[in-house]
Amino acid sequence: MTSSPTSTRHSPPPRAAEGLRVSEELPPPVPALFPARALRERLDDRLTRELAGAAERIARGSVMPTLDMAGFRRELAGFDFRDPRPLEPLLEWTIAQLEHGVTHMTHPRYFGLFNPPASFPSQCADRIAGAFNPQLASSGSSPAPVEIEAHVIRAFARRAGLPADASGHFTTSGSEANYTALVCALTRAEARFGEDGVRAFAAPVAMYTSCECHPAWFKIVHQAGVGRAALRLIATDGQGRMDARALAQRVAQDRQQGLVPVLISATAGTTGAGMVDPLAQCAQIAREHGLWCHVDAAWGGAALCSDRLRGLLAGIELADSLTIDAHKWLATTMGCGMFITRHPALLSEAFRVRADFMPSTAHSLDPYLNSVQWSRRFMGLRLFLALAAAGWQGYAAHVERSVEVIEQVKARLLTRGWSVVNDSPLAVLCTLPPPGYPAVGEIVRRVRACGRAWAACATFEGREVLRVCATHGETSLADVEELVAALTAAA
Ligand SMILES: Cc1ncc(COP(=O)(O)O)c(C=O)c1O
Numbered sequence: 001m002t003s004s005p006t007s008t009r010h011s012p013p014p015r016a017a018e019g020l021r022v023s024e025e026l027p028p029p030v031p032a033l034f035p036a037r038a039l040r041e042r043l044d045d046r047l048t049r050e051l052a053g054a055a056e057r058i059a060r061g062s063v064m065p066t067l068d069m070a071g072f073r074r075e076l077a078g079f080d081f082r083d084p085r086p087l088e089p090l091l092e093w094t095i096a097q098l099e100h101g102v103t104h105m106t107h108p109r110y111f112g113l114f115n116p117p118a119s120f121p122s123q124c125a126d127r128i129a130g131a132f133n134p135q136l137a138s139s140g141s142s143p144a145p146v147e148i149e150a151h152v153i154r155a156f157a158r159r160a161g162l163p164a165d166a167s168g169h170f171t172t173s174g175s176e177a178n179y180t181a182l183v184c185a186l187t188r189a190e191a192r193f194g195e196d197g198v199r200a201f202a203a204p205v206a207m208y209t210s211c212e213c214h215p216a217w218f219k220i221v222h223q224a225g226v227g228r229a230a231l232r233l234i235a236t237d238g239q240g241r242m243d244a245r246a247l248a249q250r251v252a253q254d255r256q257q258g259l260v261p262v263l264i265s266a267t268a269g270t271t272g273a274g275m276v277d278p279l280a281q282c283a284q285i286a287r288e289h290g291l292w293c294h295v296d297a298a299w300g301g302a303a304l305c306s307d308r309l310r311g312l313l314a315g316i317e318l319a320d321s322l323t324i325d326a327h328k329w330l331a332t333t334m335g336c337g338m339f340i341t342r343h344p345a346l347l348s349e350a351f352r353v354r355a356d357f358m359p360s361t362a363h364s365l366d367p368y369l370n371s372v373q374w375s376r377r378f379m380g381l382r383l384f385l386a387l388a389a390a391g392w393q394g395y396a397a398h399v400e401r402s403v404e405v406i407e408q409v410k411a412r413l414l415t416r417g418w419s420v421v422n423d424s425p426l427a428v429l430c431t432l433p434p435p436g437y438p439a440v441g442e443i444v445r446r447v448r449a450c451g452r453a454w455a456a457c458a459t460f461e462g463r464e465v466l467r468v469c470a471t472h473g474e475t476s477l478a479d480v481e482e483l484v485a486a487l488t489a490a491a
Contacts, residue, residue: 062451140360149380161317174298185292240275269300274428279315302329
């Protein structure tokens with residue numbers, strides 16, 4: 001309860017706790033946490049120079065971590081946090097540990113998972129967001145940032161061909177966005193789900209995706225409370241794409257057996273092989289059976305930026321919702337997913353809540369009323385600044401360049417007798433060595449051990465393959481040559 005000005009005037013002043021003297025002044029701020037401006041500026045400048053130097057050394061050195069972990073752990077144990085240490089050497093120490101203690105996704109010969117080196121505008125965004133630290137839960141406390149995020153979400157929704165009133169929000173990850181899709185699907189499928197949870201359904205629910213889906217779906221069905229048995233992994237067509245006939249049959253069969261199908265998630269750019277499920281057919285099956293159709297375009301969604309490549313995602317415009325991760329092919333700093341839906345009212349229904357202490361209650365806008373998170377960082381600024389600085393055409397060039405990098409790798413490997421096993425038009429290559437080479441796992445181990453490049457092992461259509469993905473925006477032809485040399489030397 002708030003007290004009126006009158007009652008405040010007449011109430012006795014607060015008494016100090018027994019034994020505590022109330023001084024006339026506050027203690028000074030803790031300088032280690034809030035240093036003076038001159039010191040901050042000096043450290044900021046130093047940090048900028050040190051990081052640039054480290055980036056140059058990384059590009060010339062090993063892709064793999066080279067840190068002696070036993071020595072590192074001993075040093076780490078020395079941090080007992082009893083005595084404060086000066087920040088400047090701490091910053092230097094931290095940069096050195098990261099320079100030697102991580103697999104370098106920022107290395108131009110990291111041909112690995114969907115982890116990009118972050119674009120410069122997105123790094124600037126993190127700096128600005130860190131300095132202002134706006135609370136993105138509510139438009140009341142962060143009117144401009146919330147509008148910026150909503151603007152970027154709408155821009156991507158339009159690019160995907162969703163209706164003008166489509167909306168959504170930024171998420172920490174593709175997994176969070178996919179989880180949001182399942183919560184929406186459950187909320188739409190059964191009006192009492194919000195109150196009673198899965199008990200509201202007359203029978204166990206089921207959701208459908210392909211056996212080439214991202215494995216986070218196993219955790220999603222678990223945490224959503226529908227259980228891992230609810231996940232139906234549909235067979236693929238021999239080329240890593242969900243078999244639409246098998247999907248239709250399984251949905252019909254489950255329905256006949258009394259289950260409650262709720263969601264189909266088609267993948268646009270599978271994690272292992274960059275394959276695109278038949279999106280229009282999946283949407284059609286979902287419509288026929290009244291299911292929510294989600295497209296997990298966590299990585300492949302970036303192709304929407306390119307007029308040349310966006311046709312590969314035809315059918316995405318029919319989806320009820322989408323996942324697109326800017327921290328993958330759109331090269332922002334980590335933790336920048338997007339959930340986009342053509343059903344904004346349903347999204348608000350799924351995440352409705354009442355909190356009188358919040359500074360706003362804008363049902364269609366406030367992120368705390370429309371998403372999993374409450375307190376949230378200004379994640380969307382990373383994509384806003386990058387997209388504003390590069391334009392769609394800049395991102396198109398970035399995405400098309402990655403596809404070209406993979407074409408160059410492919411051409412070189414084919415002439416050396418390697419075969420290509422995936423037919424992806426995107427920037428992932430699954431390849432097998434000519435006869436006489438060691439097993440793929442051993443090739444990958446040898447390539448990584450020499451530190452010249454990084455590639456992955458993956459399973460594609462039941463076979464172990466070598467997976468090469470272009471994620472770095474600055475990979476050169478010399479880097480491609482070096483990768484191919486490392487792969488062929490691994491025999
Ligand atoms: C197709 C797909 N979906 C979802 C995810 C999970 O995304 P995140 O790692 O951001 O949770 C990935 C990650 O690679 C992915 O490739």
